[in-house]
Structure formats: structure tokens, C-alpha cells
């Protein structure tokens with residue numbers, strides 16, 4: 174046990190009491206571990222197995238099933254571009270190609286400085302805002318390639334993710350949607 178602090182383990186233990194078994198809290202545990210490490214290595218999976226009292230093989234199965242869990246290091250800023258039907262029809266494939274070229278990496282690769290990685294994703298549930306791109310958990314909807322490049326410019330310049338255009342325009346609606 175080296176990744177979670179004692180305080181975090183205590184908090185997790187309290188939360189697990191709300192579930193029928195410690196194992197039922199595995200997904201949040203994995204999400205927290207990935208948030209701390211950036212990806213789920215062997216040690217992280219071992220810790221998840223111990224905390225949730227399941228075999229490590231079970232943890233590995235869960236991690237490999239969900240594409241949102243990474244089994245190799247990704248960038249600090251993980252760019253996801255949807256190319257599913259709605260986004261594809263609105264330019265998602267062109268947006269993905271442009272972002273790959275801009276960042277100089279292919280799908281599921283990260284830049285040599287560890288800042289960016291890119292992933293072609295399936296529908297992110299934001300079809301009404303197609304085409305969409307996400308950086309970590311921040312969604313950018315109805316985004317053009319020029320706007321996407323401006324977003325990357327701002328990340329590079331400021332070291333953080335800018336507020337999406339639609340959030341600036343409708344903060345209350347957006348906050349409710351992201352709860």
C-alpha cells in the first residue's frame with residue numbers, strides 16, 4: 174500500500190460501506206488511482222485489488238475492458254476526439270487528423286515532453302454538440318479545427334485547460350450538465 178495515503182484509505186473505507194461489498198467500489202478506486210498516477214501500472218492494480226478485496230486478475234480484466242483506464246502513461250493533457258456518427262458527419266475525422274498533425278502523435282501516443290496524448294473515442298454523449306473534443310474531462314463542443322488549435326495554444330501557454338466557449342455562454346446550464 175503505497176499510493177493512497179492513510180486518510181484516503183480511511184475515506185475509501187467509509188464510502189465502501191455504502192455498497193453491498195468492497196468490490197462494488199472498484200471503479201471509483203481505479204479512477205482515483207489513475208487521477209493520482211496518470212495511468213494504472215502493476216502497483217496501482219495491486220493496490221486496487223487489495224483495497225477492494227478482489228483478485229488482481231479481476232482488476233486487470235476491468236482495466237482492460239474500460240477504455241477510460243490507461244495501461245500506459247498518457248499525456249498530462251489527454252485530447253480525445255470523437256469520430257462516431259454525429260461527430261463524423263460534422264467533421265470529427267478531419268478534426269482528429271488535424272490534432273494528430275498538430276501534436277505530432279498517433280492514436281494513444283503521447284508527446285515526448287509528456288504534455289499531450291491523443292485518443293480517437295467513440296460517442297462521448299455530446300452528439301448535440303458535434304463535432305466535439307475533450308481534454309481530460311473538459312468538453313469542447315461544436316468546435317472547428319481552428320478553435321481546437323487555439324485551445325491547444327492556450328494549454329501550451331498557460332498550462333491549464335481553458336473554459337469551453339459554451340460554458341462561457343451558458344454557465345448554469347453547463348454546470349448542471351456536468352454534475
Ligand code: FES
Pocket residue numbers: 255256257258259260261295296297298299300301303305
Ligand atoms: S457522436 Fe460524437 S459525441 Fe456522440
